Amino acid sequence: xxxxxxxxxxxxxxxxxxxxxxxxxxxxxxxxxxxxxxxxxxxxxxxxxxxxxxxxxxxxxxxxxxxxxxxxxxxxxxxxxxxxxxxxxxxxxxxxxxxxxxxxxxxxxxxxxxxxxxxxxxxxxxxxxxxxxxxxxxxxxxxxxxxxxxxxxxxxxxxxxxxxxxxxxxxxxxxxxxxxxxxxxxxxxxxxxxxxxxxxxxxxxxxxxxxxxxxxxxxxxxxxxxxxxxxxxxxxxxxxxxxxxxxxxxxxxxxxxxxxxxxxxxxxxxxxxxxxxxx
Amino acid sequence: xxxxxxxxxxxxxxxxxxxxxxxxxxxxxxxxxxxxxxxxxxxxxxxxxxxxxxxxxxxxxxxxxxxxxxxxxxxxxxxxxxxxxxxxxxxxxxxxxxxxxxxxxxxxxxxxxxxxxxxxxxxxxxxxxxxxxxxxxxxxxxxxxxxxxxxxxxxxxxxxxxxxxxxxxxxxxxxxxxxxxxxxxxxxxxxxxxxxxxxxxxxxxxxxxxxxxxxxxxxxxxxxxxxxxxxxxxxxxxxxxxxxxxxxxxxxxxxxxxxxxxxxxxxxxxxxxxxxxxxxxxxxxxxxxxxxxxxxxxxxxxxxxxxxx
Numbered sequence: 001x002x003x004x005x006x007x008x009x010x011x012x013x014x015x016x017x018x019x020x021x022x023x024x025x026x027x028x029x030x031x032x033x034x035x036x037x038x039x040x041x042x043x044x045x046x047x048x049x050x051x052x053x054x055x056x057x058x059x060x061x062x063x064x065x066x067x068x069x070x071x072x073x074x075x076x077x078x079x080x081x082x083x084x085x086x087x088x089x090x091x092x093x094x095x096x097x098x099x100x101x102x103x104x105x106x107x108x109x110x111x112x113x114x115x116x117x118x119x120x121x122x123x124x125x126x127x128x129x130x131x132x133x134x135x136x137x138x139x140x141x142x143x144x145x146x147x148x149x150x151x152x153x154x155x156x157x158x159x160x161x162x163x164x165x166x167x168x169x170x171x172x173x174x175x176x177x178x179x180x181x182x183x184x185x186x187x188x189x190x191x192x193x194x195x196x197x198x199x200x201x202x203x204x205x206x207x208x209x210x211x212x213x214x215x216x217x218x219x220x221x222x223x224x225x226x227x228x229x230x231x232x233x234x235x236x237x238x239x240x241x242x243x244x245x246x247x248x249x250x251x252x253x254x255x256x257x258x259x260x261x262x263x264x265x266x267x268x269x270x271x272x273x274x275x276x277x278x279x
Numbered sequence: 280x281x282x283x284x285x286x287x288x289x290x291x292x293x294x295x296x297x298x299x300x301x302x303x304x305x306x307x308x309x310x311x312x313x314x315x316x317x318x319x320x321x322x323x324x325x326x327x328x329x330x331x332x333x334x335x336x337x338x339x340x341x342x343x344x345x346x347x348x349x350x351x352x353x354x355x356x357x358x359x360x361x362x363x364x365x366x367x368x369x370x371x372x373x374x375x376x377x378x379x380x381x382x383x384x385x386x387x388x389x390x391x392x393x394x395x396x397x398x399x400x401x402x403x404x405x406x407x408x409x410x411x412x413x414x415x416x417x418x419x420x421x422x423x424x425x426x427x428x429x430x431x432x433x434x435x436x437x438x439x440x441x442x443x444x445x446x447x448x449x450x451x452x453x454x455x456x457x458x459x460x461x462x463x464x465x466x467x468x469x470x471x472x473x474x475x476x477x478x479x480x481x482x483x484x485x486x487x488x489x490x491x492x493x494x495x496x497x498x499x500x501x502x503x504x505x506x507x508x509x510x511x512x513x514x515x516x517x518x519x520x521x522x523x524x525x526x527x528x529x530x531x532x533x534x535x536x537x538x539x540x541x542x543x544x545x546x547x548x549x550x551x552x553x554x555x556x557x558x559x560x561x562x563x564x565x566x567x568x569x570x571x572x573x574x575x576x577x578x579x580x581x582x583x584x585x586x587x588x
Contacts (some may be wrong), residue, residue, distance in 0.1 A: 037333040103421070123421030125559045147419020168420040187417070208415045233308075233385045234416055235429055241418065255350065273414075 001065045002057035019078035023065035023086025041205035062086045080107040096258040098128040112188035118152040127153045182211045213276045224264030295454045298575025300359040301366045302449030304389030306313035312352040318384045319354035321377035323581040330506045334369040335359040337437035337483035357483045367399045390445025402429045402442030406549035451538040453545040455567045458529040463533040465560025479548040491534040529563045550588030
């Protein structure tokens with residue numbers, strides 16, 4: 001895999017919209033071309049080279065391209081957005097919409113991400129090694145579907161409306177999540193290893209979707225009914241996947257754990273499951 | 280018939296006549312080995328031969344927990360049918376009646392899609408046992424190989440079943456006959472054969488303990504019976520039966536029958552089975568059953584099998 005290195009030099013305080021930081025956009029170009037790619041700051045058009053030092057190698061195919069952003073870019077939006085293949089590695093924090101609408105490849109953010117990370121993602125793996133703010137993996141306003149595939153791993157805490165309108169795919173949060181996790185969820189899986197705040201699964205329809213709370217939950221909505229407490233065999237598959245594929249060793253602790261099974265949200269006739277690990 | 284000697288035992292230079300079937304592998308897991316084995320035994324019951332059974336099935340091997348998808352003890356079961364339809368129908372029936380009903384079990388596909396010739400969507404029908412409360416489970420969408428399961432509520436908890444099972448164009452009817460001086464030596468040689476055969480992946484021996492003492496031949500003197508015992512190899516009538524093929528000094532014949540997912544596996548299994556049998560004193564001759572090439576397209580030669588192995 002060929003590495004393109006982007007080192008932030010003088011980022012403005014106004015956010016830079018840089019959806020060009022994407023393997024699909026840079027593959028097949030020259031370093032000079034990449035430096036000249038347009039980015040937006042407010043209502044002005046600039047070029048990438050004004051804010052980043054561009055060096056490294058460029059591949060012919062996106063699948064062979066790795067982009068390393070060598071520094072914190074909290075004000076740089078859309079890094080890795082709409083990527084279909086290849087790899088993006090941010091050695092620091094990333095701004096809003098990081099990895100949004102990505103459909104393939106892998107993105108790693110060593111720091112935290114702002115709102116809408118992995119929003120409407122349909123494939124690939126987005127790994128955030130710190131906190132992720134609001135609407136992670138969610139649906140943009142007005143859109144009927146959020147995530148439709150892929151996997152987001154947040155190793156810190158996550159903000160409100162994590163996985164809103166989620167349809168398919170998987171989100172794993174090692175830390176705590178803020179309220180309204182999985183709101184309007186209609187499929188997919190959310191695993192919360194920390195504490196889940198209230199109103200998770202509000203207006204969720206289900207369709208095979210579930211929220212697994214491994215570290216406890218503030219409260220369950222009254223529109224969810226408790227069915228039973230049991231050891232689901234299927235959870236063993238997921239816990240092994242978290243441990244063996246995603247390297248989340250903590251998951252092994254839950255291989256034999258009983259779960260309380262709640263079903264709802266009955267307010268919308270849903271059959272979404274909330275599975276709360278017994279302590 | 281021409282013959283050759285192997286380990287001091289006469290081997291007839293003939294062939295077993297294999298025929299094409301569709302085969303699949305199902306991994307049954309359970310809370311412990313006891314229940315995994317019970318489910319596998321139930322599922323593979325009355326499945327010795329398609330002469331009168333709906334399929335041919337047997338346990339391929341026990342699987343340790345570290346190799347199963349859910350980390351529980353498992354058993355690999357293989358089933359064979361004449362067509363995809365005639366394989367998926369008994370699969371559905373047997374999973375539904377023997378595994379779904381067995382406490383703590385789950386089932387998984389044992390032939391990955393990339394190795395299969397087709398995928399049988401057994402889960403599409405199996406799910407209806409959930410009477411509307413079944414849950415479709417999707418794993419890996421968009422970032423790993425997609426996997427589909429059905430979670431079916433049962434009184435004991437939940438039955439987890441993978442939705443699709445890989446099926447392959449397979450080979451059935453591999454066989455060889457062990458002829459010994461008496462029952463003890465022939466049975467011991469046969470048992471050693473079975474032990475050796477079970478070291479070959481992708482092969483099962485569907486008859487009781489892997490052995491068929493009756494043998495079988497196509498047709499009979501009775502119009503209503505499509506198959507009968509292999510009278511030419513029955514020692515108790517070797518004098519009165521005019522075309523007996525039981526050699527002088529042999530008083531017991533046992534047939535080893537095997538099916539496999541491909542021809543090389545069956546050939547290898549035949550070879551290791553024959554080799555193991557020849558190590559037992561008292562084995563007089565080993566041959567194989569064929570119908571002159573009229574039954575199946577696979578000529579599984581004993582000499583070729585031993586040479587290849």
